[in-house]
Each structure stands twice: as structure tokens, then as C-alpha cells.
Amino acid sequence: VTKRLLLGYLGLTLIVLLALEVPLGIQNARTERHDLESKVEHDATSIASLAQTAVHTRSQRQLAGVAAIASSYAHETGGRVVVVGARGQALVDTTPLGSGRETFASRPEIGAALQGRVAEGTRWSRTLHERLLYVAVPVATGGRVEGAARITYPMSSVDARIVRYWLILLAIGAAVLALAAVVGLRVGAFVTRPLRRLEATAAAVGRGDLAARAPDGEGPPEVRSLARVFNATVAQLEQLLRSQREFVADASHQLRTPLTALRLRLENLQRDDDRPELDAALAEVERLGTLVEDLLRLARADAQVESAPGEVDLCEVARNRVETWSALAEEHGLTLVLATEGRGLARASAARIGQVLDNLIENAIHVSPEKRTVQVTAGDCELRVADEGPGLDADARERAFDRFWRAGDGEGSGLGLAIVKRLVEADGGEIALEPRAGGGLEAVVRYGAVALRPAPRRRREAAGVDWRS
Ligand SMILES: Nc1ncnc2c1ncn2[C@@H]1O[C@H](COP(=O)(O)OP(=O)(O)OP(=O)(O)O)[C@@H](O)[C@H]1O
């Protein structure tokens, strides 16, 4: 939009400039020449009347007087004054070439003047090799033409002035165009900058960052009100999603109690009366319970995703989680160890990291055979959970992050790693499963550094978890 606006603006300015300046320049050139011509004609007439007596009498003294006036005139103006006799021979010549007794009969303007006419115009001089502006007037006594006076100017001096005028016009035009460009750019930016921000915000919302809002205090009123409407819509959407999420969380939470009660009743019944239908019913209730638990876990993870990342000590969170899990690890005959490297600072949310570690440690304990070690490593912006279990092949390592995907038909529901991935991405980090040299699997999580503040765009991406997935 800016480009088009600018092009249109500059095009219009250019047309106006051309329409104004070209006639002005042409008019100026014409006026310059005309002014010079009329001035020179006036001077030529004066010199002709001055020279009248001298030409008539041919007195050397009087001719010398005319020559003196002519040369001071020539000196002042840069023109050339020639006075000729009736046959065109030079009597006075302020810039004599050669002997100074040249004959000018061959010059058309002298010929015309000797016939009693005033001749003026421009022509190419073959002797001087340049264009001349000339005025020739007859010198007459008592009605008889006895000679002619001619003044010539090299056109180059007039041309130089005309060219200078054109250059000035050009400079003015360029300055006006530059000004127009600056103004055009400003106007363009005034309109398009808030539109771009709005676009960026819309993209962020599209990626799932429902907290993103467009600035509604800049640009023209139309854009402002568009931004306001957009923000209101996003707020509405955010509210809608939140209430939906809350509903899922509440519903699953509320379902747990009656489900537990139902299971107890079924178990009591089963104790009294051993019927196969009761076993089946109990199994169904178990499945229902798992489903409700999963729903609750998803709803909780969704709520976690919303909080903003901050500065977190990975080592501290890891130490806390390892302590919590070591009892269960011991129960399984495993050793759970923690290794720390560096300062372990990262940009993330402690609650999310805790949940990530819980899931990874749970998986590791779950797959590890007895007497093995599960090692948690916390380093700068990095968390690792390594086990000595069966590991996963390359294809399974990719798919493990899919919802409800499980390698075998284990007890889990296959949600853990999907939730982990989402939590890690909410902090702008990334997670990968890597095979270990001696068998087993290592989950590697990387977060953004604290010192290197992520750029706004990056941060928005980081928070932009897709709520539809
Ligand atoms: N450390 C590991 N070693 C080998 N396989 C693993 C490991 N961690 C996960 N897996 C495999 O990936 C599957 C998906 O793991 P995920 O944590 O998503 O689900 P889950 O543990 O089965 O269920 P949930 O975590 O929801 O209770 C697991 O079923 C398991 O087969």
C-alpha cells in the first residue's frame, strides 16, 4: 500500500512540476533572447546614429572617436561592434580578425542593413565557429544608406544563462519531489504501520496466542476502530475458550467422586455375588475413571500453558522433583540420581518445568528394569532424563509425542509426552527423544537463555501454543 500510495503521489507531483516548470523554462529562454535582442537593437541604433557623421565624412578623427566608444561598449558588454561602409568594408571593428580591414559584404545581415533594413536574429558564424545573435542597422544620411552598424553576441553566453535557469528549475523540482516522497512515506507509514501491527497480532492469535492485542491508539480513525473491534473479538474468543476449558476441568473433577463411589459399590456387590457381568462392569468403570483422569490432566495442562515464562533455576526445580520421585524409584528397585551442570538458568515457567519432569521421570521409572539407574541432568537451559530401559526406534521416537500413542499396550494412556511437548513449547523450548549408546532413551529439553532476551516476535511464537491441537 505504501508503495502504491507513494508512486501515485510522486507521479502526481511530477506531472504538476512538469506542467509548471517546462512552460516556465521555455518562456524564460524566449524572454532572455528577446531581452537581449531588443537591448542590442537599441544599442545598435544608438551606435548607428553616433557613427552617422563619421561614416559620412570618413574623417579619421571622428572614426577614431566612434571606435573608442564602440570598444568601451564592447568591453563592458562582451559583444562585438562593427561599422562598415557602403560596400561592406570595415570602418570600425572592436574585435578585428587578421588585418582589421575585413569586408563584411558577405554577411547576410550586413547586406540587409546596407539595403536599408534592420536585420536581427541568430545564425551560425563560419569565421568564429559558433552561434551568434546579431543586430545590424543601416547608417543613413539624408535618406541615403552610407554604411551599417552591427552588434553581435556569442549565443553561448545567453545559452549558459538559459541552461542555468533550467538547472535551477530542475533543482527546485528535485527538492519538491524529495519533499513529496518524504511526506508520502510518512503518510503511508501512518496508515500501514498500525495495519501491519494488526496483521501481526492476527497472526499471533491464529497461532493460538489469545493474549495478543493490537495497539488501537495509532493510525487513522478507521484503523483504530478496526483494531478495537479486533481486540474485542479476540477477548470474547479468549473468554469463550477459558469458560470451555473451565467446564471440562470442572466436569471431570466433579465426575471423579461419583465414579469412585460407583466403583466401591460394584466392588461390594462383587464380594457378595460373584457374577461375570459385575467384573465387566467394574472394568468399564475403571476405563471411565482413566478417561476422566486424562481429561483432567489435559485441562490442567491447558491452564498451565497460559502463564508467562520467567527466570527459572532448572537445577532447583530438578532437585525438588527428584526428591519427590526417589521413593517410588526405590520401590521399583531403581536409583534416581541428579546431576547439575553450570548455573542452570532458563527462561521458562517453574510450574510447567515441574510437570515436564514429572512425566519424563514417570516414563523412565515405568520402563526401567530393576537395579538400573535413571539420571536427571539439569544444565544451562537444558534438562535431560536418561534411562536404561528398552528405548524406542526412530519412528516411535517421533510418534511418542502424539496423543494417545503408546509403544505397547501399557497401562498409560499415551497423553504424557503430548502434554510435555506442549508445556515445553509454551516456554519457547524444544524437546527430543534420543537413543542412548548402551540402550535406553534420553529425553532432552532445551529452553531459551535468560540473558538473551527473546525478540517480541519470538516470544509471541513461544507463547503461541495451538489450542486446537
Ligand atoms: N523412556 C522411555 N523408554 C521407552 N519408551 C518410552 C519411554 N517414554 C515413553 N515411552 C513410550 O512412549 C509411549 C508414550 O508415552 P507417554 O508418556 O506419552 O504415554 P504413557 O506413559 O503411555 O501414558 P501417560 O503418560 O499418559 O500415563 C509410552 O506408552 C511408551 O511406550
Ligand SMILES: [Mg+2]
Ligand atoms: Mg507417560
